[in-house]
Amino acid sequence: MIEGKFKMSYQALYRVWRPQRFDEIVGQQVITQTLKNALITGQTSHAYLFTGPRGTGKTSAAKIFAKAINCHHLKDGEPCNECSTCKAITQGRLNDVIEIDAASNNGVEEIRDIRDKAKYAPTEADYKVYIIDEVHMLSTGAFNALLKTLEEPPANVVFILATTEPQKIPLTIISRTQRFDFRRISTQDSYKRMVYILQQKQITFDEKALMIIAKAAEGGMRDALSILDQTLSFGDNEITLKNALQVTGSVNHELLNTYVDEISSQQVSQALETLEKVLAEGKDANRFIEDLINFCRNLLLYQQDPALIVDQSLGDVDDQFKTFAKTLSAEQIYQMIDYLNETQQQMRFTTHPDVYMEVLTIKLAKPQTRNQPQKTELPVEGETNAEINQLQNQVKKLTDQIKQLETKTISNTGSQPQSQAVARVNKARSHKVKPNLSKIYPVLANATKQNLVQLKEIWPDLMSMLDVTQRALMHVAQPVAASEEGAVIAFNYAFLYERAADDGELRDLLSKDIDQLVGHDLKIAYVDAEQWPEIRQSYIHQHKEDLQNNEGTTQEENGNPSADEVKESSENQEPDPIVQKAQDLFGTDTVEVKND
Incomplete structure (x- = not known):
């Protein structure tokens, strides 16, 4: 290239500064070091596959390898670039190094021609090197023709395949080559x-x-x-x-x-x-x-x-x-x-x-x-536990204060009978939110132990989907009855039950999260844990006649023991249908039978 005020012929920078040694290839140190080691030890393969994005050095590495494998003055795996063979390859004049563009030579005939000529020994160099660029453009027939040559390569012949889309190359070709993946060159x-x-x-x-x-x-x-x-x-x-x-x-x-x-x-x-x-x-x-x-x-x-x-x-x-x-x-x-x-x-x-x-x-x-509402992200586990513990301590403190007030109320009654003192305490509690029986009874009408067990199994997962405040509120609650379409949740503390009953957003969120976990919507009803036994007993007495009429059907549908089995296990006594239904709904472990 002649430089001056005017240039006789200008070459692009990427051509003038094309790497001529492995060490000049930018950002591919692992690949270049591997190739140099193979050349130094004489452990070169008959076929290579260079893959990677455009402009990352695939073709340059192929040409340098072609020079190195044919250079008689190899030093540390690098070509000398001074001998006649290196200069001829650099200038593209060596007949034994053939560079082929597969985009324009992708037919079966072209590959067959390569296969036939590959059988002849190199004329000037030690190895005949075929560099096939954009090899993924070959047709299926061309790949099949190339496969036979890669299976049984002639002596002193090396194939170097280069491509930007390795996923389009048949696995039968890839498995017969040493593959090197060229990565994108870093900005640095x-x-x-x-x-x-x-x-x-x-x-x-x-x-x-x-x-x-x-x-x-x-x-x-x-x-x-x-x-x-x-x-x-x-x-x-x-x-x-x-x-x-x-x-x-x-x-x-x-x-x-x-x-x-x-x-x-x-x-x-x-x-x-x-x-x-x-x-x-x-x-x-x-x-x-x-x-x-x-x-x-x-x-x-x-x-x-x-x-x-x-x-x-x-x-x-x-x-x-x-x-x-x-x-x-x-x-x-x-x-x-x-x-x-x-x-x-x-x-x-x-x-x-x-x-x-x-x-x-x-x-x-x-x-x-x-400003669209974003779903609240859950804090880390340590922070969550700390906040829950703090809220639980507050709940315990309030509970102790309630007990002290109850004790004080009873002690202040003096000569009044104890029943009147208790009545006063109950009257003080009468301002609590009353349970919504119109929501609770439909759940009890179709409740089964299986549904309750299923809800209890997913309860920990459901709690993890709530934020810290909601989780602390629901931490003192647990499901006590469940059907296919609804569930009853009991709260251990009355004031928390009142707070949850007024929180429609919490009820909607629970229904939505349960829907995600069980696959269908559940209607949620809240109840105070102290009121729950009374509500349950009231429901059983109100539906005593229906329970007696549907005794056999209910047992069969819920998979409960037959009448003969119940009779045998109860010392030949017929089970009370009310007790039987209670056991069906809430399980034998939670139902205690007391005789009047």
């Missing part, structure tokens, strides 16, 4: 490589401009050098931040901070003005969304571990960024990313991206959108 590595090239060319540059280019390349070194080449041409051999932003379509970091600040503080009109300024500068709308998504991603990572972003963002973390990380919650950032992804998908099919960007800005900044 791309930045260092561009700094090295510009220093060698003695070109002045702005470090922030190279950061913008490295991020815009999205992990491809070839893309980074192409953008760098374009920026040099645009800026007359000078790399400035303004030129880099103009070429890549990226948004100035200060402008991006301003936009995020305005939408996070719900300043709709100001955010729309900033958006108009961005689009008026000719910035690409899709690039702007990419920058915003990357910004949100960095915020999430910074909240988890600041060192991750400090290492990856090339010192791009400023005071404004740290402020965002403290003030924006994870839920807000998740919502922003959802809106950005949704808009990005919609913009693929429109010719008016500015309209979608304006709608997106309103969504991100509109107060009522941002």
Whole structure:
């Protein structure tokens, strides 16, 4: 290449600075070291598969390997690049190294031709090397033709297959190759490589401009050098931040901070003005969304571990960024990313991206959108237990005070009979919320022990779905009866029962959570644990006649013991149908029979 005021023939940077040694390949140290070790020990394979995103060094590594395996002056696994063989391969003049584009040579005949020519020994080099680029483009017949050659390879022949889409390659081909996955090149590595090239060319540059280019390349070194080449041409051999932003379509970091600040503080009109300024500068709308998504991603990572972003963002973390990380919650950032992804998908099919960007800005900044009720996140287990213990201590303290008041009331009765004192205490309790029998009795009419057991099994899971306050309230409650369509929950303390009875939101939430756990809706009825035995006994006496008439049917449907079995186990006495129904509803363990 002749350089001067005028250039006779200019070559792109990615061609001039193409790696000629394994150590020059950026960001693939594991792969290059493995290949060098194989060359040093002479343990090379007859077929390799290089996969990975575009511009990550797959074809360059294949050519370097072709030189190294044929170089007679190999040093530490690296080709000398000085011998006639290395120079011929570098210039593409060696007939024994054949590079094929599978995108345009994907038929069976082309692969058969390769298979036939591979049988002949190399003419100049030690090994004949076939580099098949974009191998996933081969047809099914071509793959079958190539498979036979890979199964029984000729001596002194090496196949190197390169592709960006390994999922399209048959497993029978992959299993006969050594596979190397080239990863995306980090922003830091791309930045260092561009700094090295510009220093060698003695070109002045702005470090922030190279950061913008490295991020815009999205992990491809070839893309980074192409953008760098374009920026040099645009800026007359000078790399400035303004030129880099103009070429890549990226948004100035200060402008991006301003936009995020305005939408996070719900300043709709100001955010729309900033958006108009961005689009008026000719910035690409899709690039702007990419920058915003990357910004949100960095915020999430910074909240988890600041060192991750400090290492990856090339010192791009400023005071404004740290402020965002403290003030924006994870839920807000998740919502922003959802809106950005949704808009990005919609913009693929429109010719008016500015309209979608304006709608997106309103969504991100509109107060009522941002203030939608969020489900309360549960605190960590230690904090939850501490709060529950505190509330339980308060409950115990209040209970003790109630007992003291009862004792004081009884002692103050003096000569009055004890029954009158008790009556006064009961009268004091008469202001409690009365149980809703219209909800409780329908549950009892269809209640079974099986349904009650099922509800008790899921009760711990149900409690974990509530927030701390609701969980503390329900911690002193337990199910005492259940049917397919309803459940009765008893509270150990009367004042908590009254509080729960007035909390319609809690009842709705319990029904919703139970629906998620059991698969169907349950109507919830509350009751005071002290009142429960009386309510249960009252229901049994009111429905005594129905229980006697339906005794056999109820036993059969609920899977209870037959009449003969009950008679035998009760010392030849017929069981009371009321007792039998009570046992069916609440289980034999909880029903105690006392004779008058």
